[in-house]
Amino acid sequence: AAMVESCELLEKAGYRPYYLYRQKGTLQNLENVGWCKPGYECLYNIYIMEEVHTILSAGAGGSTKLVAPGARHGKIERIFNYKYPTEYIDRFE
Structure with missing residues (x-):
C-alpha cells in the first residue's frame, strides 16, 4: 500500500520512473525504481543498472x-x- 501511495505522490509531483532494478531474494520481490523529472535522468544510474x-x-x-x-x-x-x-x-x- 505504501509503495502504491508513494508512486502516486511522485507522479502527481511531476516525477517519472526512468530505471528499474529488480532485487533478487527480497520479500515480495520489491523493486528499486529511479524517479526524476523529465529531462533530468541520471546516466550513471542507467549505466549501473543495465551493466x-x-x-x-x-x-x-x-x-x-x-x-x-x-x-x-x-x-x-x-x-x-x-x-x-x-x-x-x-x-x-
Whole structure:
C-alpha cells in the first residue's frame, strides 16, 4: 500500500520512473525504481543498472566495474577496494 501511495505522490509531483532494478531474494520481490523529472535522468544510474558501461571507483569501499568493449550483458570484471580507510591507506606504503 505504501509503495502504491508513494508512486502516486511522485507522479502527481511531476516525477517519472526512468530505471528499474529488480532485487533478487527480497520479500515480495520489491523493486528499486529511479524517479526524476523529465529531462533530468541520471546516466550513471542507467549505466549501473543495465551493466553496459565501465564504472570507475576510487577510495575506501569503492567498487569498479569493467565491462568488456562491445559487450552488452557480457563479460564484467569487478574490482573492490579495501573497505576500511586504514586498510586502504596502508596499501600505498
